[in-house]
Amino acid sequence: MYLPPQFNSKSNADAAALMRAYPLASLISVDESSLPFVSHVPLHLELQDDRMVLLGHCAKANPHWRYLQARPQALVTFMGPHAYLSPAVYPDLLRVPTWNYLAVHCSVQATLIEDPDQKDQLLKKLIADHEPAYAQQWRSLGSEFAHKMLAGIVGFELLVTDLQCKLKINQHRPESHLAMKARYASGNENERALAEWIDRLGMIPER
Numbered sequence: 001m002y003l004p005p006q007f008n009s010k011s012n013a014d015a016a017a018l019m020r021a022y023p024l025a026s027l028i029s030v031d032e033s034s035l036p037f038v039s040h041v042p043l044h045l046e047l048q049d050d051r052m053v054l055l056g057h058c059a060k061a062n063p064h065w066r067y068l069q070a071r072p073q074a075l076v077t078f079m080g081p082h083a084y085l086s087p088a089v090y091p092d093l094l095r096v097p098t099w100n101y102l103a104v105h106c107s108v109q110a111t112l113i114e115d116p117d118q119k120d121q122l123l124k125k126l127i128a129d130h131e132p133a134y135a136q137q138w139r140s141l142g143s144e145f146a147h148k149m150l151a152g153i154v155g156f157e158l159l160v161t162d163l164q165c166k167l168k169i170n171q172h173r174p175e176s177h178l179a180m181k182a183r184y185a186s187g188n189e190n191e192r193a194l195a196e197w198i199d200r201l202g203m204i205p206e207r
């Protein structure tokens with residue numbers, strides 16, 4: 001993606017925070033016609049030593065796993081909070097609007113997970129991310145039903161081989177920061193999240 005230096009975060013902690021807070025990713029591969037094929041899937045992030053690994057699955061009826069099998073290199077994107085920014089945040093009128101957003105792009109190397117026990121472990125990690133209380137219900141469904149459900153999906157492990165983290169919050173326009181933070185802090189969910197990132201990045205010096 002286009003990544004001007006002022007928006008280029010080199011922090012893996014920033015990237016991991018976004019990937020965990022906004023786990024519904026776009027998994028992008030190339031299909032048999034050499035066109036992009038996209039699946040929107042929740043992914044579980046694991047840090048293994050100095051590596052990032054993403055775990056997920058798709059329905060067996062979804063051809064995406066076949067594309068990963070044939071061409072294991074793929075792209076995963078995460079979109080964090082985003083919002084319009086009015087030029088009214090500036091102290092002068094010679095300004096234009098923009099759109100602020102946070103995004104992570106990962107180049108990945110895919111390995112399929114087809115063993116039922118390994119798929120079960122993968123599902124338990126996703127359950128722990130989103131509804132830990134459901135784990136007991138999943139265990140109580142019975143082995144026959146669980147096996148049927150597991151047979152209907154293909155899991156995958158995505159090793160992150162390269163990562164770009166773009167934090168675009170008008171960092172290069174310090175004259176806008178106070179008014180921008182005030183507008184975002186009183187806005188919708190996305191805007192409030194951007195206000196929190198303004199604080200996280202220390203864009204407004206403490207007085």
